[in-house]
Each structure stands twice: as structure tokens, then as C-alpha cells.
Amino acid sequence: MPRTVDHEERRAHIADALVRVAGRDGLHAVTMRAVATEAGVSLRLVQYYFDTKAQLMVGALRHLERQSHQRWARRLAELPDPVSPRAFIGAFLAEALPTDEQSRVFHLVGTSYAVLAMTDSDLVEEPFVAGVDNLERQLTDALRRAEAAGQLPPGTDIAVEVAHLLALNHGLGTSVVIGQRTVDEAWAVLHRHLDRLFATDTRATAATP
Amino acid sequence: MPRTVDHEERRAHIADALVRVAGRDGLHAVTMRAVATEAGVSLRLVQYYFDTKAQLMVGALRHLERQSHQRWARRLAELPDPVSPRAFIGAFLAEALPTDEQSRVFHLVGTSYAVLAMTDSDLVEEPFVAGVDNLERQLTDALRRAEAAGQLPPGTDIAVEVAHLLALNHGLGTSVVIGQRTVDEAWAVLHRHLDRLFATDTRATAATP
DNA sequence: CGGTATATGATACCGATGTATCACCATGTT
DNA sequence: AACATGGTGATACATCGGTATCATATACCG
Incomplete structure (x- = not known):
């Protein structure tokens, strides 16, 4: 065998290039050649590591999911050890807002x-729903903890609230990326909503924006 | 001049075809030829009425905005004459949820x-933000009316609530189209939120779903 | 009645893009 | 040392998509 190379690293490198191109020019501008150029490799290499364009697309999506998963984990690990559920949820949602270039x-x-x-649908579905499901699960757990700690008003329907938070967060993110709202405005909405959601007597202030 | 034809009607016809193609196969599948075929006209005609593809795209977007505007107007006109702000807002937001094929x-x-x-950005921006601004204005007005009628808790920040409702509605719509939620689930979230927003003593039930 | 501007069809052109092919290089194993 | 195999480059091919060109039919105006 020739000088053996770390395949996974190469694939990650190429996937990163795709994400950069898509982030700059849009997903419709993603072409095998554009990705190759962005990654600084030959077209043939992209073909070699991802046989077809479809595979390249799902590969990059999976890579993006993994990457964002790490981002979340890192951010949540920075929180003080016994975190209030409210702070946890605040940080969790804040991470999804397009604040810096990477999250944008x-x-x-x-x-x-x-x-x-x-x-x-079927082309990209599997890795996509996997990522979304993961977020939903984590949020549900956090809300359950909050409920167990008696920080939610009685009768709160957790599934409904989770759906609300995720949809709201996505919508806010989009409005920010579009330029319709500033990050601060989005934050204000989120903050306000969390205040309402955790409507107990002890009204704590939220976590770091 | 030859047999003069209603240009606006032709343009609307072609724009409709574009929307159908985009709704079926995605906006990336929109090509001048595909639109021509879908509209049952020759490629040349599409070129004739929309010189370039960019113009076709913004033309179709404008058409879509107009059309949805009419949909909204029709739906809101069906409401009983003195509408409670809550019912108005409920209907307003419900109209955006992907319930039937057209709204999807x-x-x-x-x-x-x-x-x-x-x-x-600049390509499509103008007609796009116009539509969004329009929705925002209508919602703001409705909330102002609600506030004037004393149906909102004191201290409600209307701009924040409008941003919240729009973002939430968009996020819910997306989750439904993706297949992540059913329309009923989305409705439950919306309904629940309106309950919270109109948190006065008289707890009225919402409008027609 | 003829002409001219409007309206529509057929088709050609060029660039981009996904995919395929062929050759070649480098290295670890026998 | 030889060779088989993993890795890489150059390039070709077919298709598709946006745009351009040429021709022509229609109907209104003078």
C-alpha cells in the first residue's frame, strides 16, 4: 500500500470545505469542484472519498451534526456544576442562536x-432527523429535571413546551440570519419566554448570553 | 399588434407553474424549461415574459406574496364581525400553518x-422582506388592539411578543412540513401560547382551527 | 390593404456539472 | 527486488441549463 493516510481526517477536511462553501454561497453553490477547490484538493479526491455527490451531501451533514454536538457539549460543560435547569436550558438554546460565524x-x-x-426526503432524512431528535431528547430531559425540582408551574405539558422551545429557537435563528432581527432581540424573546415558562415566585435571572 | 393577450394573466400563470414545481420538487428543481413544461408553454414564452431567470424568481415570489395576502384577507373576512383580538390572532397564525396543500x-x-x-441577499430581498413586514404590521396592530381592550397583562412588550409569535409560527410550520410534528401538535403549541399571552381572568377559548 | 409592432415557436450555443476512464506514483509486503 | 494495492492527477464525456438568434404568425393602425 502507498503512504497510508488517515481517511477519516480527509473526509472531515472535505466535509468542512463543503460546509464553508454552503455557508458562504448557499447550498445550491455546492458542487464537487467547488468543494475540491475550497478544500485545496483535486476533484478526483472528492470523488475518491465520497463516491457520489449524494454521499458527499449526507457525509457533510453527518459531519456537521457531530461537530455541533461537540460544540454543545463543550458549552454545557462550562456551566457551573449544579446548574439550575433554567440556566441549562438558556445556555442550550443560546448555543443555537447565530451569534458568531460558526453558529451562523x-x-x-x-x-x-x-x-x-x-x-x-429520503436522501438526507436519516442524519437530519437524528440530529433533531437528539436536541429534542436533551431538552425534554432538562425540562423533566426542572419539573422534578418544582420549578415549573403544575400542569405543564412538557412535550408541548419542548416543541415550543425548539420551534421558537429555530424561527428566531432564521430571523436573525435573514437580518430581520438582531441577536439581542432574539435573546430578549427567548429570555421573556423562559421567564414565563418558569413562572414561579423566585424569579431568577437568566444565564450568560 | 398581434392578438393581444392579457400579459398579467400570462405572467401569473407562469408564476403559478413555478410555485407548483418548487412545491413538488424543491426550488433547486426550478428551471426555465421545467417551468415552461409545467405551465404548458414553450421555453421561449417564459423568456418573453420574464427576461431572465432572476426576474422569473422574483416575479414568482411577488406573485406568491400577493396570493397569500389574498388568502389571509379572505380568511380574516370570514370571521364574525366584532372579532376578539385573540380569535383574530389565532386565525391569523393558523392561516400560516401548513394544513392543506396550498399552505404547505x-x-x-x-x-x-x-x-x-x-x-x-439582494437578489430576492425586496419582495421577501415586504411580505414579512406586512405580516409583522398586521400582527402588531392586532396586539395593540388587544392591549387597548385590556386583554393583555400590563407591561407586555408588544414588539417582543410579535417577534415571538412570528418566529414560533415559522418554526412550527417548518417542523410540520418536515414531518417532525403533526398539524395538531403545532396547533396545541400555538393554542397554549396564546392562552399564556392572553393571561387575563376571562379565559376565552380559541377560534376555529 | 399593407406594414409594423407584438407575440410565439424552433433551435443553436456555451458554460457548468456529475461521472467515468486511464495512467501513474508511492509504499508495504513477499 | 518486484509487485500488488492504496492513493492521486489529468482529462474526457454526456447532459443540462440559461441565454441568444432567427423566423414567423397575428392583428391593429394608417
């Missing part, structure tokens, strides 16, 4: 894939 | 354009 690209590319999944 | 296509195509606007 994440939202943009993620939404692009979501739109893709609306029509070419 | 509206959401799908609208979101596709939104994603486009994230990168090719």
Missing part, C-alpha cells in the same frame, strides 16, 4: 438541509 | 426563498 453557518446550512429534506 | 406549498416555497435570501 450551522444554522444556515442546517436550514438549507431542512429545506432539502422537505422535497428530497 | 406556501410555507415550503417561502422558506426556500428565505434560505436563498440568506446568501444571495
